[in-house]
Amino acid sequence: MSAKDEINLSNIPEHIAIIMDGNGRWAKEKGEHRIFGHSSGVESVREALTAASEIGVKYLTLYAFSTENWSRPQEEVNALMDLLVQTIANEIESLNENRVQLGIIGDVSNLPESCQKALHEAIEATKHNDRVTLILALSYSARWELTNAVKKISQDVANKLISPSDVDEKLVCSYLATDGIPDPELLIRTSGERRISNFLLWQLAYSELYFTDVFWPDFRKENFFEAILNYQNRERRFGLVSEQL
Numbered sequence: 001m002s003a004k005d006e007i008n009l010s011n012i013p014e015h016i017a018i019i020m021d022g023n024g025r026w027a028k029e030k031g032e033h034r035i036f037g038h039s040s041g042v043e044s045v046r047e048a049l050t051a052a053s054e055i056g057v058k059y060l061t062l063y064a065f066s067t068e069n070w071s072r073p074q075e076e077v078n079a080l081m082d083l084l085v086q087t088i089a090n091e092i093e094s095l096n097e098n099r100v101q102l103g104i105i106g107d108v109s110n111l112p113e114s115c116q117k118a119l120h121e122a123i124e125a126t127k128h129n130d131r132v133t134l135i136l137a138l139s140y141s142a143r144w145e146l147t148n149a150v151k152k153i154s155q156d157v158a159n160k161l162i163s164p165s166d167v168d169e170k171l172v173c174s175y176l177a178t179d180g181i182p183d184p185e186l187l188i189r190t191s192g193e194r195r196i197s198n199f200l201l202w203q204l205a206y207s208e209l210y211f212t213d214v215f216w217p218d219f220r221k222e223n224f225f226e227a228i229l230n231y232q233n234r235e236r237r238f239g240l241v242s243e244q245l
């Protein structure tokens with residue numbers, strides 16, 4: 001029996017975020033170059049996206065490249081950027097067939113022109129799709145996002161567009177890259193690492209965290225469904241006591 005059959009379809013997270021980790025170690029175990037791990041991870045992205053779509057998850061956010069990842073060897077950074085351009089160009093048709101809308105969060109201006117162009121085209125081509133929104137976190141870090149938000153809020157205060165007393169949680173949310181997107185109920189991280197690595201620090205405030213030892217290139221639909229099942233067995237109390245729920 002598949003984990004999918006046990007999933008309670010009336011309690012599906014609306015938004016799932018994934019830290020896709022372990023490509024390098026997966027490749028190393030096979031005696032291959034790290035880059036082979038990254039290209040093999042593309043199939044896992046398809047699997048996660050299909051699984052999300054099958055059970056009605058509305059938003060899937062994938063951590064694809066962090067601000068810190070810019071400091072990796074240049075060869076690896078270049079290969080990741082090339083892979084991104086190629087994958088996006090190859091997948092547009094399938095995204096449209098599956099009614100997937102593409103979005104991005106991150107400091108896109110840092111990406112090579114070719115990537116920005118491919119992303120812009122894919123976002124434009126998929127903007128009317130309404131089944132799932134796939135959000136790629138690219139050149140993203142939560143501290144970048146929060147610093148940026150503070151900067152923009154201060155500018156708007158200085159320009160008298162808002163006053164300091166207007167600043168509340170809702171306003172802060174509207175200055176984040178995820179404006180309009182609900183917080184993830186569930187965060188999945190693969191590869192056995194148990195940390196956040198500068199991902200969605202504000203938005204994960206009350207998310208359930210799920211860690212699996214599976215390396216990202218081995219991640220399949222079944223692994224995704226197992227994470228959902230695990231999530232469904234948790235009690236989300238939000239500071240209350242059980243009896244109040």
Ligand code: IPE
Nearest residue numbers: 020021022023024025026064
């Ligand atoms: C995740 O896999 C992909 C990116 C960070 C781009 P890694 O490349 O971090 O793989 P490991 O963690 O070194 O195995």
Ligand code: IPE
Nearest residue numbers: 019020021063064065066197
């Ligand atoms: C986090 O993975 C970033 C992405 C998955 C894109 P890393 O492999 O870069 O994180 P650390 O270095 O283990 O914290």
Ligand code: MG
Nearest residue numbers: 021022023024
């Ligand atoms: Mg890693």
